Amino acid sequence: MQIHDLRSISWRDTRSRHLLWIPFLSACVEATPSPPAACPAGEEHFRGRCVSPAARYEPEERIDHDNVVAFGEPLTRLSLPEPPRSGFRIIAPPRTLAPGEEALFCLSWPFPAVEHTTVYAARLYTTAGLHHSNVIAKPVDPDLGPNPYPGCHPGADDPFKDLPEIIPDVLFASSTQVVGDETLVFPPGMGFALDTSREISTNIHLLNPSPEPAVVEVAYDFFTMPLAERAEELVPFVMNINDFLVPPRTTRSVGATCSTFGGNIVSLMPHTHRYADAFDVDVVREGGEARIYAGGAFDLEGDIQVYDPPIALGDSDSIRYACRFRNTSDHDLTFGFGDDEMCTLFGYMYPLEKQFAAFSARDGEPCLSLGLGAFR
CATH class of the missing domain: 2.60.120 (Jelly Rolls)
Incomplete structure (x- = not known):
């Protein structure tokens, strides 16, 4: 291989070498895929x-x-x-x-x-x-x-x-x-x-x-x-407060803090009725807590939230959720259908062995978490 002394190359030589590279560079530019255009809304x-x-x-x-x-x-x-x-x-x-x-x-x-x-x-x-x-x-x-x-x-x-x-x-x-x-x-x-x-x-x-x-x-x-x-098989989980009371013409929060068994949350969906004023969900960890869902007053829109990447839970983490009800009626609000209310949190998670269901018999009472994954 012949080695050139770069100091001996004249300006004319340099220019000619640049001209030789132009077709090659053009081909490279044409072969490089352009970044994808933005997809239409919803895609x-x-x-x-x-x-x-x-x-x-x-x-x-x-x-x-x-x-x-x-x-x-x-x-x-x-x-x-x-x-x-x-x-x-x-x-x-x-x-x-x-x-x-x-x-x-x-x-x-x-x-x-x-x-x-x-x-x-x-x-x-x-x-x-x-x-x-x-x-x-x-x-x-x-x-x-x-x-x-x-x-x-x-x-x-x-x-x-x-x-x-x-x-x-x-x-x-x-x-x-x-x-x-x-x-x-x-x-x-x-x-x-x-x-x-x-x-x-x-x-x-x-x-x-x-x-x-x-x-x-x-x-x-x-x-x-x-x-x-x-790559990941999902399973459902659910959290529910089986009974509560919101007196007429009052606003009150109903909620629970429930243990989990770890895993990864992929989606959440709150379930309430028309008296709901807010629905909040927090992950409670040893070092603090983090809000993962903040829902407003009841409306006719979908409330499903999907997380990508998923929310990782440690084995000792808990989930706290609260439903705030504004009872504008003249009757007590309790858990039920019709003109009553519900405070339920549903979602999907993985892996299978971390699946759970959690219930409070009544608002203010301890939340019982059942590790369903152990029965699979």
Whole structure:
């Protein structure tokens, strides 16, 4: 190799060498990919393209075909998109409510056949009139057999009835009185597992506050991904205060501090009714505390919060949550349906062995945390 003395290169030589580099540099610039353009509102970059997060793992071609389970008359008020190409849809029978009527009942569906059994996203579609619903899956009753779809055997929609022997799968829990749709999408690589030998049921609460009759229509979509895409398997957790009292024309906070068993929180959803004025959640650690959720007064918007990255809990950490109720009525507010209230915190977490359920028998009494993960 010949070594040049740089001091001997003339200005003309330097310029000629620069000119030789120009085509090479141009080729490099053309080969370097430009940064992705911003995605439209409501979409995300995933594997080089902009997609709706709920369609993140949707295949180009449909793989689940006979994947809609519907009962009752066809829907006429909801305009639904096509069902998930990987996943399934369940549709509730439409129900007419008289002015001011309230209804609380159970609905059930069998699982359709699906290719993949990890749910990474779920969506509720509803007209006005759905107060709330909790979609769960439990084993077929060995004595009674399958539910009389869309009816239910007694206790089919009760997620706590057989704990800890039977831990239900929670497919979706909706915010209070949303109208239109509400979507839960976990971060990439996360989802919960379906056991399709079980059957689906939901405790559904309808309320028509209007002066006119109302037809309520409800449907749910569940989007699934291949098992190979799942890095973390999620499980539900719940915290609840089973009884409390807020006297008429007063404002009072109801809450509890409950032990956890560690793990990582991926999502939170508070559940209250129309008298809620605030809902706050803190992680309490040995060295202090940190606010992780601050909800305002009740409205008709969705309240689901997803954390990416998840919130890491130490084995000795606790969660403190508080519901502030402004009772503008002339009656006592207690735990219940109708014109009463609830103070419940629900979410998803991982790993499975850290799953828990926590309850206070009454506001102000100690919170009991049950490590469900130990029974899996």
